[in-house]
Amino acid sequence: MIDVDRLLSDVEKPSRYIGNEHNIVIKTWSDIKLKVALAFPDLYEIGMSHLGFQIIYYLLNRREDVLCERVFVPGIDLERKLRDERIPLFTLETKRPINEFDWIAFSLAYELTYSGIITILDLANVPVFSKERAESHPLIVAGGPTVLNPEPIADFFDIIFIGEAEEALDEIVDIYIKWKEETKRSKEELFKALSKVEGVYIPSLYEVEYKNGKFFNLTPKYDWTPKVIKRRIVYDLDNTFFPTKPLVPLQQVVHDRGFVEIMRGCQRNCRFCFAGYIYRPKRYRSVEKIINYVREIIKNTGYEEISLLSLSSSDYPEIERLVNLLTEEFSKELVSFSLPSLRADNFSLSLAEKISKVRKSGLTFAIESGSERLRKVINKGLREEDFLKTLEIAFQKGWNNIKLYFMLGLPTETNDDIYQTIDLVYKILKLNKKVKLHLSFSVFIPKPHTPFQWERFEDKGIIEARKQVLFKHLNKKKNIVIDIHDYNMSFLEAVFSRGDRRLAKVIFDSWSKGSRLEGWKEYLNLTLWKEAFSENNIDPTTYTREIDINEKLPWDHIFVVSKNYLIKEREKAHKGLESGACEWKVLCDFCGVKHGE
Amino acid sequence: MENRVVYRLAFFKLNLLKYVGANDFLNFLGRALRRANIPVKYSEGYNPRPLISLGFPCPVGVESRREYIDLTLQEDMEEKELIKKLNDQIPNDIRFYEAYKIKKSSLIEDTYGIDYELYIFTHLKDPFLLEFKNLDSLEHRKILARRGNSIKEIKPFDYIKEISYQNLRDNIFLIKLKTIKLENTILRGEEFLELFYIKPVLIKQIREVILNV
Numbered sequence: 001m002i003d004v005d006r007l008l009s010d011v012e013k014p015s016r017y018i019g020n021e022h023n024i025v026i027k028t029w030s031d032i033k034l035k036v037a038l039a040f041p042d043l044y045e046i047g048m049s050h051l052g053f054q055i056i057y058y059l060l061n062r063r064e065d066v067l068c069e070r071v072f073v074p075g076i077d078l079e080r081k082l083r084d085e086r087i088p089l090f091t092l093e094t095k096r097p098i099n100e101f102d103w104i105a106f107s108l109a110y111e112l113t114y115s116g117i118i119t120i121l122d123l124a125n126v127p128v129f130s131k132e133r134a135e136s137h138p139l140i141v142a143g144g145p146t147v148l149n150p151e152p153i154a155d156f157f158d159i160i161f162i163g164e165a166e167e168a169l170d171e172i173v174d175i176y177i178k179w180k181e182e183t184k185r186s187k188e189e190l191f192k193a194l195s196k197v198e199g200v201y202i203p204s205l206y207e208v209e210y211k212n213g214k215f216f217n218l219t220p221k222y223d224w225t226p227k228v229i230k231r232r233i234v235y236d237l238d239n240t241f242f243p244t245k246p247l248v249p250l251q252q253v254v255h256d257r258g259f260v261e262i263m264r265g266c267q268r269n270c271r272f273c274f275a276g277y278i279y280r281p282k283r284y285r286s287v288e289k290i291i292n293y294v295r296e297i298i299k300n301t302g303y304e305e306i307s308l309l310s311l312s313s314s315d316y317p318e319i320e321r322l323v324n325l326l327t328e329e330f331s332k333e334l335v336s337f338s339l340p341s342l343r344a345d346n347f348s349l350s351l352a353e354k355i356s357k358v359r360k361s362g363l364t365f366a367i368e369s370g371s372e373r374l375r376k377v378i379n380k381g382l383r384e385e386d387f388l389k390t391l392e393i394a395f396q397k398g399w400n401n402i403k404l405y406f407m408l409g410l411p412t413e414t415n416d417d418i419y420q421t422i423d424l425v426y427k428i429l430k431l432n433k434k435v436k437l438h439l440s441f442s443v444f445i446p447k448p449h450t451p452f453q454w455e456r457f458e459d460k461g462i463i464e465a466r467k468q469v470l471f472k473h474l475n476k477k478k479n480i481v482i483d484i485h486d487y488n489m490s491f492l493e494a495v496f497s498r499g500d501r502r503l504a505k506v507i508f509d510s511w512s513k514g515s516r517l518e519g520w521k522e523y524l525n526l527t528l529w530k531e532a533f534s535e536n537n538i539d540p541t542t543y544t545r546e547i548d549i550n551e552k553l554p555w556d557h558i559f560v561v562s563k564n565y566l567i568k569e570r571e572k573a574h575k576g577l578e579s580g581a582c583e584w585k586v587l588c589d590f591c592g593v594k595h596g597e
Numbered sequence: 598m599e600n601r602v603v604y605r606l607a608f609f610k611l612n613l614l615k616y617v618g619a620n621d622f623l624n625f626l627g628r629a630l631r632r633a634n635i636p637v638k639y640s641e642g643y644n645p646r647p648l649i650s651l652g653f654p655c656p657v658g659v660e661s662r663r664e665y666i667d668l669t670l671q672e673d674m675e676e677k678e679l680i681k682k683l684n685d686q687i688p689n690d691i692r693f694y695e696a697y698k699i700k701k702s703s704l705i706e707d708t709y710g711i712d713y714e715l716y717i718f719t720h721l722k723d724p725f726l727l728e729f730k731n732l733d734s735l736e737h738r739k740i741l742a743r744r745g746n747s748i749k750e751i752k753p754f755d756y757i758k759e760i761s762y763q764n765l766r767d768n769i770f771l772i773k774l775k776t777i778k779l780e781n782t783i784l785r786g787e788e789f790l791e792l793f794y795i796k797p798v799l800i801k802q803i804r805e806v807i808l809n810v
Contacts, residue, residue: 004613005612005613008613008616008658009658014616014657014658015616015617015618015621015657018613018614018616018617019613020613020614020688020690022628022629022632022686022687022688248628250614250617250621250625251617251618251621252620252621252624256624298631299632300632301628301632302627302628302629302630302631302632302633302686303628303631304627304628304631333631334639334645
């Protein structure tokens with residue numbers, strides 16, 4: 001056990017490293033067959049805000065033969081101290097060095113945490129590249145949404161799990177334990193057994209070819225290696241595991257509340273939205289189950305707020321009944337509820353009104369663009385007339401704080417679309433002069449497995465010019481706050497989103513030069529990345545350009561939705577044609593996702 | 598009339614839990630109270646908060662043998678039950694061990710002073726000891742200290758009631774310091790060390806809040 005106290009006296013936010021949270025699981029080391037260090041390659045306050053991370057923690061710990069402890073990227077100050085004093089990185093539960101575990105399993109939710117993988121492995125004295133590791137080293141595993149294009153980080157991992165872990169994790173654990181207990185063990189035997197599990201991708205079993213500086217092909221090395229990896233899907237969401245005794249952090253984290261996932265998947269087909277494609281098909285939990293979970297979570301955590309998670313709250317079929325029952329039962333206990341991802345319509349407004357009885361917050365809508373034309377291109381399905389009517393009613397009901405999310409650099413966007421956004425803002429101000437408007441702009445990033453996976457990531461000059469147009473017309477208003485996401489951060493995210501296997505070396509090199517925590521604006525240093533790209537003879541714009549539809553893509557071996565379907569959707573987008581909401585057996589565009597029937 | 602019962606509770610906060618800051622501690626307590634089903638009173642308004650008052654909050658990194666909170670409940674509760682229910686919901690290094698009813702929450706007013714145990718290391722033992730023995734000569738020395746959002750000049754000696762030291766081993770000393778509250782401010786343990794020309798390194802600090810008798 002490492003004496004953590006000695007390390008923490010002069011580091012920033014020491015409570016990140018102390019463990020001791022309510023509902024922490026600490027098991028006896030000697031009784032266990034598989035020991036997992038569950039790693040999140042960003043700071044504590046980010047990792048602890050991810051539901052997926054807590055699902056895996058309890059999914060593993062619910063088994064008697066498995067223990068799972070947590071580790072996060074340390075702050076720059078603690079990293080320096082650990083290096084100076086040659087102390088290995090430790091878990092929060094028992095302060096044990098993470099290289100003593102059988103697995104170091106990473107939860108990857110954001111591309112700009114990739115350098116954190118290296119920080120964690122290096123501080124654990126584990127070789128970063130899988131080919132440099134011996135059988136005695138821990139198995140390095142990854143899962144999470146960003147691994148749906150696993151290639152940029154493929155060289156770091158022994159095993160990458162594609163899809164939803166609730167079912168498959170037990171299968172993988174069983175195979176590993178069986179393999180570990182056999183005396184004569186080689187990694188190849190383990191890989192052979194694991195590669196039969198749907199959703200398991202073992203990068204070292206594939207050969208990659210490049211031509212003219214671009215990705216060309218990825219082929220299996222052995223006849224037993226699967227050619228295509230299918231995303232693992234939990235079909236019966238209502239009866240699958242959900243953690244109702246989550247860890248309650250001792251310090252404020254980004255999403256400092258309880259969560260119940262009410263729905264997985266989304267029917268809306270917003271063409272830019274990664275989540276909208278990678279969590280298909282749409283599945284619900286029953287109202288009764290959700291209420292039970294809420295009850296248990298409040299009892300087990302004492303949280304004053306529960307977030308009902310889904311990609312589009314108002315599309316949950318019984319949302320009204322659910323919200324009524326929840327507010328009826330819990331408002332007297334002063335527990336409030338939040339519904340993220342509300343659509344900008346009257347129905348959503350009435351829901352927001354109901355849930356704001358205990359704690360009143362502002363209203364947030366992601367309308368993506370003020371241009372009706374562009375909203376058709378991205379299939380947002382929102383009419384300006386309806387949106388303004390919704391706001392009018394919101395103002396009448398006393399909401400005066402409105403936050404709107406927009407994207408810049410969407411496919412086919414021109415300056416005219418930006419003026420449409422400005423017009424829309426003026427129309428809102430006309431409805432209510434006192435409104436406080438927070439306008440948040442991000443830069444569109446083409447994501448794999450979406451109809452926009454071939455589109456370009458817009459140049460800095462163009463984004464900068466559009467930003468100036470917005471500022472010129474909107475920034476002088478006292479009641480408007482504008483924030484625009486850092487271009488450099490979006491640029492790197494765009495590179496990794498559609499990257500190939502050559503990027504692992506670039507990540508390693510820029511990390512070696514000192515790059516850390518790129519998801520934090522204050523730490524991102526693009527110069528180090530530029531140097532690393534150039535030293536590896538890689539032009540990063542290879543990954544941000546428009547890709548020809550006939551080119552092979554680095555993630556083609558990962559099946560999420562059918563490519564033909566994406567091509568059709570893309571064609572419709574460029575014609576400004578919308579697609580209806582998908583509803584299995586009612587309206588289906590045949591995206592190729594199975595429904596478990 | 599509205600029901601409102603105020604309890605004063607004493608607790609200790611040791612080991613790694615000393616790294617929990619005051620605001621986080623309030624959230625932590627609010628959630629522990631809800632888990633324990635203790636009928637805590639909430640503030641009115643858009644963002645109801647449990648009525649907990651901390652007095653002079655214990656700084657991050659400082660352990661404490663005795664801290665207080667004033668807790669307002671909606672109804673009477675047996676003190677023993679209150680302590681037990683709360684302790685069942687929190688880690689072992691924080692324990693409540695005393696509770697009694699008071700008329701109104703007034704921790705700052707009721708605080709007499711703070712006792713400190715400062716474990717220090719000095720690389721120049723003899724000069725440090727010499728300074729210590731001539732402490733009285735530092736009576737008028739002023740130091741800069743943060744008070745709220747501003748930095749003020751204070752005279753540490755005005756706060757000090759009693760002081761003694763023990764040489765634990767080699768260059769490690771334990772300084773025992775009893776301080777009093779002055780114009781609703783207190784002296785922090787590390788501020789006392791600012792008095793010395795040869796400033797020792799603070800290894801560990803434990804405090805104990807003393808209330809008016």
